[in-house]
Amino acid sequence: MISDKTTGSGKALELNDISVSLGGTPIVHSISMELSKGDIGCLLGPSGCGKTTLLRAIAGFEPVTSGQIQIAGDPVSQPGQLLPVEKRQVGMVFQDYALFPHLSIRDNIAFGLKGWSRKEKEKRVNELAAMLHIDDLLDAYSHRLSGGQQQRVAIARAMAPRPRILLLDEPFASLDVELREQIAAEIRLILKADGITTILVSHNQLEAFAMADVIGVMRSGELMQWGNAFSLYHEPESAYVANFIGEGVFLPGTVLDNGDISTELGILPAASNTDPTTSNTLPGQRLSVLVRPDDVLHDDDSEFTAKVLSKAFRGASYLYTLALPSGAQILSLVPSHHNHEVGSQIGIHMEMDHLVTFPQA
Amino acid sequence: MLMLGVGLLVLLIGVAPAWLVTMTRFPGSRLLEWGLVLPLAMPAYIIAYTYTGMLDVTGPVQGFIRDTFDLRFGDYWFPSIRSSGGAMAMLALVLYPYVYLLSRTAFLEQSVCVLEVSRTLGASPWRAFTRVAVPLARPAIFAGLSLVLMETLADYGTVQYFGLSTFTTGIFRTWFGMGSAPAAAQLSAVLLIFIFCLVVGEQWSRSRSRYHHTSSKYSQLPRPRLRGWKCWAAMLYCGLPVLLGFLIPFLQLAWWAWDTRDLVDFSNFGELMMNSLQLAFIAALIALCLGLFISYAKRLQSGLSMRSAFRILGLGYAVPGTVIAVGVLIPFTWLDNRVDAWMQAHFGISTGLLLSGSLTAVIFAYVVRFLPVSMNTIDAGLGKIKPTMDDAGRSMGLGAGQILRRIHVPMLRTSLLTATLLVFVDVLKELPATLILRPFNFNTLAIRTYELANQERLTEAAASALMIVLAGIIPVILISLSISSSRPGNATKKREET
Numbered sequence: 001m002i003s004d005k006t007t008g009s010g011k012a013l014e015l016n017d018i019s020v021s022l023g024g025t026p027i028v029h030s031i032s033m034e035l036s037k038g039d040i041g042c043l044l045g046p047s048g049c050g051k052t053t054l055l056r057a058i059a060g061f062e063p064v065t066s067g068q069i070q071i072a073g074d075p076v077s078q079p080g081q082l083l084p085v086e087k088r089q090v091g092m093v094f095q096d097y098a099l100f101p102h103l104s105i106r107d108n109i110a111f112g113l114k115g116w117s118r119k120e121k122e123k124r125v126n127e128l129a130a131m132l133h134i135d136d137l138l139d140a141y142s143h144r145l146s147g148g149q150q151q152r153v154a155i156a157r158a159m160a161p162r163p164r165i166l167l168l169d170e171p172f173a174s175l176d177v178e179l180r181e182q183i184a185a186e187i188r189l190i191l192k193a194d195g196i197t198t199i200l201v202s203h204n205q206l207e208a209f210a211m212a213d214v215i216g217v218m219r220s221g222e223l224m225q226w227g228n229a230f231s232l233y234h235e236p237e238s239a240y241v242a243n244f245i246g247e248g249v250f251l252p253g254t255v256l257d258n259g260d261i262s263t264e265l266g267i268l269p270a271a272s273n274t275d276p277t278t279s280n281t282l283p284g285q286r287l288s289v290l291v292r293p294d295d296v297l298h299d300d301d302s303e304f305t306a307k308v309l310s311k312a313f314r315g316a317s318y319l320y321t322l323a324l325p326s327g328a329q330i331l332s333l334v335p336s337h338h339n340h341e342v343g344s345q346i347g348i349h350m351e352m353d354h355l356v357t358f359p360q361a
Numbered sequence: 362m363l364m365l366g367v368g369l370l371v372l373l374i375g376v377a378p379a380w381l382v383t384m385t386r387f388p389g390s391r392l393l394e395w396g397l398v399l400p401l402a403m404p405a406y407i408i409a410y411t412y413t414g415m416l417d418v419t420g421p422v423q424g425f426i427r428d429t430f431d432l433r434f435g436d437y438w439f440p441s442i443r444s445s446g447g448a449m450a451m452l453a454l455v456l457y458p459y460v461y462l463l464s465r466t467a468f469l470e471q472s473v474c475v476l477e478v479s480r481t482l483g484a485s486p487w488r489a490f491t492r493v494a495v496p497l498a499r500p501a502i503f504a505g506l507s508l509v510l511m512e513t514l515a516d517y518g519t520v521q522y523f524g525l526s527t528f529t530t531g532i533f534r535t536w537f538g539m540g541s542a543p544a545a546a547q548l549s550a551v552l553l554i555f556i557f558c559l560v561v562g563e564q565w566s567r568s569r570s571r572y573h574h575t576s577s578k579y580s581q582l583p584r585p586r587l588r589g590w591k592c593w594a595a596m597l598y599c600g601l602p603v604l605l606g607f608l609i610p611f612l613q614l615a616w617w618a619w620d621t622r623d624l625v626d627f628s629n630f631g632e633l634m635m636n637s638l639q640l641a642f643i644a645a646l647i648a649l650c651l652g653l654f655i656s657y658a659k660r661l662q663s664g665l666s667m668r669s670a671f672r673i674l675g676l677g678y679a680v681p682g683t684v685i686a687v688g689v690l691i692p693f694t695w696l697d698n699r700v701d702a703w704m705q706a707h708f709g710i711s712t713g714l715l716l717s718g719s720l721t722a723v724i725f726a727y728v729v730r731f732l733p734v735s736m737n738t739i740d741a742g743l744g745k746i747k748p749t750m751d752d753a754g755r756s757m758g759l760g761a762g763q764i765l766r767r768i769h770v771p772m773l774r775t776s777l778l779t780a781t782l783l784v785f786v787d788v789l790k791e792l793p794a795t796l797i798l799r800p801f802n803f804n805t806l807a808i809r810t811y812e813l814a815n816q817e818r819l820t821e822a823a824a825s826a827l828m829i830v831l832a833g834i835i836p837v838i839l840i841s842l843s844i845s846s847s848r849p850g851n852a853t854k855k856r857e858e859t
Contacts, residue, residue, distance in 0.1 A: 059752075059756060092753065094752065098752070100750065101772065103771075111757055112758055167756075
């Protein structure tokens with residue numbers, strides 16, 4: 001295992017401009033990305049965006065119509081050439097876990113250990129069982145297990161043969177909502193401890209944040225952005241990603257002669273606009289400025305006021321939905337001891353370190 | 362004519378009991394739930410022999426009437442069992458379970474919600490039954506009816522015994538009586554056209570029935586307890602088919618078998634059993650292997666050509682045994698003659714009838730006819746195994762063959778066993794194809810029963826008939842078990858109630 005971690009710091013997975021079709025319909029369009037050894041990547045997107053299809057293409061269940069997939073430097077998929085799934089050394093955890101009902105948990109985990117000696121098998125199974133806290137379940141059968149236990153077994157089974165890459169299809173979809181983030185973080189530690197390169201598919205960004213090093217936001221078959229959680233949240237490359245990740249609204253603004261941006265809530269200095277796509281703007285151009293709830297502060301002395309439209313209690317804070325005099329709506333996160341009635345006017349001001357702007361549609 | 366009569370009778374005694382045992386409760390309803398399937402174990406020719414023996418002039422019933430009222434033969438009117446009416450009654454009594462089974466499944470799958478909605482809209486239970494439940498179940502009922510009509514067309518034993526002329530007896534007579542193979546083949550072709558229409562109708566109604574599932578919510582069926590005269594009427598109505606279609610003939614057979622135990626020559630009984638079991642076993646095994654192979658191929662490669670091939674193979678069950686026999690015999694004889702001529706010309710050896718004169722022909726015919734039984738059973742079993750199981754196997758480095766061996770076969774164990782049993786029993790009961798294709802002097806239980814009955818030695822036929830019926834009960838039990846667990850989310854309910 002140690003040798004696994006140290007040898008070759010290269011790319012565990014590389015997608016070069018690949019497209020995938022299902023039954024003649026193009027589902028995934030020219031996606032490129034790469035994942036370093038030992039990293040955990042997440043394909044994030046709404047249902048029907050092609051993320052599962054992409055995962056199945058990496059696993060080898062679907063052929064690619066263009067481009068190339070490389071696993072640890074070996075080309076495994078290109079048009080007209082498909083290394084069969086069983087020869088790829090990929091592990092996969094299915095959404096329904098697909099545990100074999102006719103085998104005990106022990107035999108399920110050992111299922112993929114072909115050509116291992118009995119001793120090695122037993123050692124590996126016990127090692128994984130200890131890691132995933134399923135030691136006491138080894139002699140049970142899958143129908144006796146809870147959803148969370150089945151998931152652990154499925155992960156152990158997929159990890160057992162030390163695959164070159166582990167694929168998880170919506171691994172937390174059938175777990176209780178409250179448990180998901182916690183389990184995701186726990187599984188992350190286990191995968192990291194084993195040094196296993198992983199790609200998971202999810203439609204839940206909190207899961208993605210809790211689990212992944214790199215996240216790819218997908219939308220109708222295209223990869224919108226590939227980066228870590230921080231860059232997705234703070235440096236979204238498109239309005240779609242800005243909207244999809246976290247909460248926030250777009251506030252209309254106009255570029256002034258000196259490059260500053262004038263909005264309803266004051267003038268934002270040009271220097272803070274680090275967004276390369278819109279930094280070279282012309283005076284008079286209309287922009288959309290991404291305003292996150294934590295950018296809008298409650299300030300009774302402010303010259304700007306807004307009407308409270310609705311509020312949602314978030315524990316330490318309230319998330320207010322506010323209406324500006326122009327009718328535009330923004331979100332504001334306010335400490336929860338500031339309790340304002342729906343319909344009342346409150347003073348606010350914006351505080352932004354860096355601007356994220358997009359040309360107005 | 363025969364078809365019409367059987368069809369009407371079957372609807373009468375098939376649909377309403379299905380509704381009653383599914384939707385209401387009365388003493389014995391739980392027993393009748395599966396009891397109503399029992400007549401399926403009774404081959405039509407055997408029930409015909411039994412009732413003939415009971416109701417004939419010399420039989421116990423007429424004898425009883427004569428004794429009690431001090432009458433002599435001819436003084437009173439008694440319906441003749443050996444008539445088209447009798448044949449209708451016989452066939453209906455053993456075939457109605459098809460309609461019963463399918464309509465019961467349909468009723469079980471109907472959501473209670475629709476029925477409750479119709480009740481809140483002011484429909485009485487009777488109106489809910491006739492206006493909502495039956496129309497919803499119509500595709501299923503029609504599918505059951507198509508099966509019944511196919512079996513009616515295919516029946517040989519009953520109509521032959523009652524001396525009616527139908528397609529099957531016609532084919533048999535032209536073949537053996539007139540020795541005219543082309544004429545028999547022509548008759549078979551016409552019969553096949555009829556069958557084909559029925560198959561198309563059945564498939565069509567089945568495909569429609571899929572859209573008739575009303576809701577995915579299944580609350581527990583409210584089964585009101587019937588009281589008073591309603592209760593008695595329901596018991597009588599549901600009990601009668603079981604009584605007439607199974608219990609009475611079964612007891613009669615048992616009585617005869619006991620009565621004639623000294624008369625019947627049991628010396629060759631062992632040989633008969635061996636022959637029957639051997640044939641059934643070989644055919645069941647071949648059908649099992651082929652069925653597994655074909656179903657798995659369809660799972661791996663479910664293109665249009667594969668699916669249509671599956672469909673075409675599935676037609677075998679609808680083809681009457683006589684037609685299959687004719688269809689097997691003609692090419693086999695031709696091949697035999699060719700081989701024989703070639704061998705004689707080159708080596709001076711006469712091989713004789715290698716295929717058509719041996720068990721090969723019989724087993725081939727069985728496999729053609731009963732392959733769909735095993736194929737469909739296995740296919741249904743495979744369908745329940747999620748495709749992710751295959752994917753999981755592949756992702757762990759297994760090829761298609763290994764997946765079949767290490768994942769599917771162990772998971773399919775029950776389906777495979779069921780498939781084998783069903784074919785096994787079907788072969789045991791089969792009469793016309795065996796009759797035509799068996800090698801000279803080769804006898805089975807079914808043939809023996811047929812021969813004795815035709816020599817008017819009904820009571821002596823009872824022993825072998827009883828064996829066939831007993832074997833036939835096995836698949837009936839299997840079917841009953843699978844159907845009562847078929848209602849989604851019903852597994853727990855059953856346990857709670859008992």
